[in-house]
Amino acid sequence: xxxxxxxxxxxxxxxxxxxxxMACKAWHGAGPAVSYRRVLFENSPEGxxxxxxxxxxxxxxxxxxxxxxxxxxxxxxGGLMLLEGERCTGCGNCLAxxxxxxxxFEPVVGKxxxxxxxxxxxxxGMKPVCVxxxxxxxxxFGEAGDTGNFYESLNMGLPSVPDIxxxxxxxxxxxxx
Amino acid sequence: xxxxxxxxxxxxxxxxxxxxxxxxxxxxxxxxxGTPENPYNKGVLxxxxxxxxxxxxxxxxxxxxxxxxxxxGQGNWSRISWDEALDTIASRLKAVRDKYGPxxxxxxxxxxxxxxxxxxxxxYLYGSPNYLTESSVCNSAREIANRTVLGYPVxxxxxxGKCGCLLVWxxxxxxxxxxxxxxxxxxxxxxxxxxxxDPRHTFMARHADIHLGLRPGTDGALALGVLHVxxxxxxxxxxxxxxxxxxxxxxxxxxxxxxxxxxxxxxRIPADRVINAARLIAASGPVALRxxxxxxxxxxxGVQNHRAILSILAVTGSFDTPGGNTVPAGIALKDVTLxxxxxxxxxxxxxxxxxxxxxxxxxxxxxxxxxxxxxxxxPYPLKAMIGIGPNLMMWPNSKKTASALSKLDFIAVSxxxxxxxxxxxxxxxxxxxxxxxxxxxxxxxxxxLRRNAVEPCGEARPxxxxxxxxxERLGLGGQFWDGSLEKALAEELEPSRLTLAMLDENPAGLxxxxxxxxxxxxxxxxxPTPTGKVEIxxxxxxxxxxxxxxxxxxxxxxxxxxxxxxxxxPLVLTTGGRLPMYTHSELxxxxxxxxxxxxxxxxxxxxDARPRKIQQGGRVMLKTARGVxxxxxxxxxxxxxxxxxxxxxxxxxxxxxxxxxxxxxxxxGFPAFKGLLCQVSIP
Numbered sequence: 043x044x045x046x047x048x049x050x051x052x053x054x055x056x057x058x059x060x061x062x063x064m065a066c067k068a069w070h071g072a073g074p075a076v077s078y079r080r081v082l083f084e085n086s087p088e089g090x091x092x093x094x095x096x097x098x099x100x101x102x103x104x105x106x107x108x109x110x111x112x113x114x115x116x117x118x119x120g121g122l123m124l125l126e127g128e129r130c131t132g133c134g135n136c137l138a139x140x141x142x143x144x145x146x147f148e149p150v151v152g153k154x155x156x157x158x159x160x161x162x163x164x165x166x167g168m169k170p171v172c173v174x175x176x177x178x179x180x181x182x183f184g185e186a187g188d189t190g191n192f193y194e195s196l197n198m199g200l201p202s203v204p205d206i207x208x209x210x211x212x213x214x215x216x217x218x219x
Numbered sequence: 220x221x222x223x224x225x226x227x228x229x230x231x232x233x234x235x236x237x238x239x240x241x242x243x244x245x246x247x248x249x250x251x252x253g254t255p256e257n258p259y260n261k262g263v264l265x266x267x268x269x270x271x272x273x274x275x276x277x278x279x280x281x282x283x284x285x286x287x288x289x290x291x292g293q294g295n296w297s298r299i300s301w302d303e304a305l306d307t308i309a310s311r312l313k314a315v316r317d318k319y320g321p322x323x324x325x326x327x328x329x330x331x332x333x334x335x336x337x338x339x340x341x342x343y344l345y346g347s348p349n350y351l352t353e354s355s356v357c358n359s360a361r362e363i364a365n366r367t368v369l370g371y372p373v374x375x376x377x378x379x380g381k382c383g384c385l386l387v388w389x390x391x392x393x394x395x396x397x398x399x400x401x402x403x404x405x406x407x408x409x410x411x412x413x414x415x416x417d418p419r420h421t422f423m424a425r426h427a428d429i430h431l432g433l434r435p436g437t438d439g440a441l442a443l444g445v446l447h448v449x450x451x452x453x454x455x456x457x458x459x460x461x462x463x464x465x466x467x468x469x470x471x472x473x474x475x476x477x478x479x480x481x482x483x484x485x486x487r488i489p490a491d492r493v494i495n496a497a498r499l500i501a502a503s504g505p506v507a508l509r510x511x512x513x514x515x516x517x518x519x520x521g522v523q524n525h526r527a528i529l530s531i532l533a534v535t536g537s538f539d540t541p542g543g544n545t546v547p548a549g550i551a552l553k554d555v556t557l558x559x560x561x562x563x564x565x566x567x568x569x570x571x572x573x574x575x576x577x578x579x580x581x582x583x584x585x586x587x588x589x590x591x592x593x594x595x596x597x598p599y600p601l602k603a604m605i606g607i608g609p610n611l612m613m614w615p616n617s618k619k620t621a622s623a624l625s626k627l628d629f630i631a632v633s634x635x636x637x638x639x640x641x642x643x644x645x646x647x648x649x650x651x652x653x654x655x656x657x658x659x660x661x662x663x664x665x666x667x668l669r670r671n672a673v674e675p676c677g678e679a680r681p682x683x684x685x686x687x688x689x690x691e692r693l694g695l696g697g698q699f700w701d702g703s704l705e706k707a708l709a710e711e712l713e714p715s716r717l718t719l720a721m722l723d724e725n726p727a728g729l730x731x732x733x734x735x736x737x738x739x740x741x742x743x744x745x746x747p748t749p750t751g752k753v754e755i756x757x758x759x760x761x762x763x764x765x766x767x768x769x770x771x772x773x774x775x776x777x778x779x780x781x782x783x784x785x786x787x788x789p790l791v792l793t794t795g796g797r798l799p800m801y802t803h804s805e806l807x808x809x810x811x812x813x814x815x816x817x818x819x820x821x822x823x824x825x826x827d828a829r830p831r832k833i834q835q836g837g838r839v840m841l842k843t844a845r846g847v848x849x850x851x852x853x854x855x856x857x858x859x860x861x862x863x864x865x866x867x868x869x870x871x872x873x874x875x876x877x878x879x880x881x882x883x884x885x886x887x888g889f890p891a892f893k894g895l896l897c898q899v900s901i902p
Contacts, residue, residue: 061397066269068270090855
């Protein structure tokens with residue numbers, strides 16, 4: 043998992059305040075219909091609630107990209123999986139496959155949309171807006187180092203997220219099959 | 220993006236005044252983020268702040284002045300011009316003054332608070348002493364406690380960088396002060412200890428060294444228990460106490476019986492945890508308090524409970540020291556309310572007879588007996604109300620509140636949306652949001668001239684403009700800078716030696732160098748109390764016939780004080796905990812926020828839910844001796860066994876139909892929003 047770039051997340055620091063969701067909407071001008079970022083939660087055995095802020099996980103072996111007939115998904119030079127709206131045919135394959143619900147349907151334009159890691163802000167040397175807005179510092183972005191991709195390292199242990207093996211590389215999966 | 224201008228603004232969906240970067244295209248806000256260079260929020264934007272665009276362009280926003288058509292509460296309106304609206308209000312105010320006297324008119328501010336100073340000025344110049352605000356159930360009682368102990372109305376926030384032990388009392392800063400939580404967590408990483416007092420197992424409690432999960436309403440007993448240990452084990456600052464504390468011997472006597480074992484019986488906190496907390500406070504010092512605006516004073520013994528908490532700061536000698544709470548210092552602005560100049564010439568304020576200490580220290584009328592006075596006309600009649608963002612759901616017993624308001628001859632209200640209160644009004648005025656208003660924003664040594672980022676939607680107007688134009692129609696234009704906001708702001712700035720031009724050159728605001736922070740201010744001239752000392756025994760309270768010492772009295776209804784009632788209502792109800800995405804009753808009509816928290820929920824522990832066959836998400840009835848409401852069950856360990864929590868401000872399940880408007884704190888007039896008895900059941 044070394045070399046992972048994307049969001050990093052410290053679950054113990056998430057208070058469930060949902061600032062990330064709304065900051066994302068406020069920056070991208072998105073209304074109620076689309077949430078690039080969502081906060082999943084589960085009740086812990088100790089009684090308190092655990093929260094997980096999730097958007098595009100930048101899977102090592104993502105399911106969206108190979109399923110797209112329009113080749114709308116492509117990795118950036120920095121390794122980020124981006125969705126190019128212009129090329130989207132609106133077929134919905136990616137929506138059905140993404141285990142994180144990261145890809146969503148924008149009803150007004152009739153196309154798939156997802157978090158593009160605030161690529162515009164990254165280019166200007168800023169952090170993604172959800173990361174900047176997170177009051178506790180639970181959300182981070184960049185080279186994750188030893189912690190790797192948190193979401194994948196959970197082995198899909200997120201509430202209501204099935205383990206469909208996006209953490210394994212495509213080569214590994216091919217070998218298994 | 221092309222043709223987009225970045226404007227520096229601030230949010231006013233709570234009192235935080237966080238900096239906003241607002242991107243505007245052709246007078247339309249297209250994106251918002253937190254301002255990275257703002258010294259308070261440093262780019263952080265909470266979920267409320269992120270809803271500003273949806274609020275601004277919401278299809279249900281009030282955009283034109285309205286006149287009631289048909290009976291009150293029917294919801295029929297006809298659009299009128301601003302001239303007709305303001306002329307009507309002015310003529311009705313004059314008629315009330317002529318017939319009943321000016322004191323019969325109420326000038327009430329709920330949210331937003333920005334125009335308060337001018338509205339207060341308008342009330343007094345019109346001739347009414349009855350300028351009232353939501354502070355009558357919020358921050359003011361805490362200020363009374365501060366004044367009677369330390370002499371200052373407000374104590375400065377902790378200096379997290381130097382603090383040894385942070386005492387977070389009934390607050391969850393992650394949701395109430397989102398711009399501060401990172402500082403707290405960073406200080407903790409550097410070794411600051413955290414003690415959290417909260418019935419709920421909140422985010423802050425999860426990050427605490429010690430969590431004291433008390434039974435709601437027993438804060439005073441817990442504080443006396445901590446003081447018991449500090450004194451018994453000689454863990455207090457003897458030198459400071461000897462020189463600067465009045466009433467220590469009395470306190471020593473008072474806390475004798477508050478042994479940790481007895482405190483466990485009252486608060487449900489294990490005795491050893493109380494002992495450990497006291498020892499941690501003593502060992503880690505300096506201790507600083509991070510309280511909330513009002514949680515500790517939402518009880519019939521609220522002021523004394525809070526005074527007991529402040530006594531911990533007193534005996535440890537931690538106030539006004541590096542790392543403790545400090546004497547607030549900030550940029551001086553001119554007080555334009557005219558309170559000091561005029562209040563003596565006006566009739567007594569509402570509440571002056573019942574709560575004289577509160578009115579002595581707080582420059583407003585106390586609205587908690589306003590509804591009784593509307594009904595009885597005693598000591599004088601009340602006939603009209605002009606309201607800026609009032610919401611009747613803020614008071615206990617909303618039914619009584621609504622019934623009393625309906626008896627007023629005239630109600631005019633400004634707001635962003637229709638509310639249960641606009642429904643009762645005769646005239647409704649469309650108010651401008653923060654992004655459409657210009658104002659001075661001040662926080663400590665930070666000041667900013669927030670220019671309106673866009674022109675108001677429709678015919679909405681800033682409350683300030685409404686006040687100035689109403690003043691003009693009442694013949695008071697000369698007292699309102701001839702309608703000029705620029706002149707008004709310039710006058711307020713005078714003591715600071717700043718000018719509007721200087722502020723316009725720094726659109727994101729500027730920090731004024733106030734020199735190094737000064738500690739131990741009391742060494743020169745003492746504390747601003749009658750004795751010059753920290754008054755654990757208050758000379759003022761004593762003079763007015765109250766207990767001088769912070770005596771504990773439990774909630775009027777509780778498993779201990781009313782066991783029979785507790786047989787019928789075995790659970791303890793606490794209301795009003797903060798939801799991170801809503802401010803009081805505001806914002807609940809914004810769909811993006813509703814997706815995050817769709818409707819009224821009753822938080823109940825799994826141990827209490829199971830025998831009642833209550834399922835997560837199922838409908839439940841929440842009942843007290845005063846009424847019943849229906850909401851969704853949230854089965855969660857965040858509330859302890861035996862305690863139920865519900866947020867306030869839902870019109871369809873208004874928890875203030877269940878609270879008690881009759882039994883109030885004798886010092887502050889505050890109701891018990893916390894520490895009531897209830898039952899929860901499936902319908």
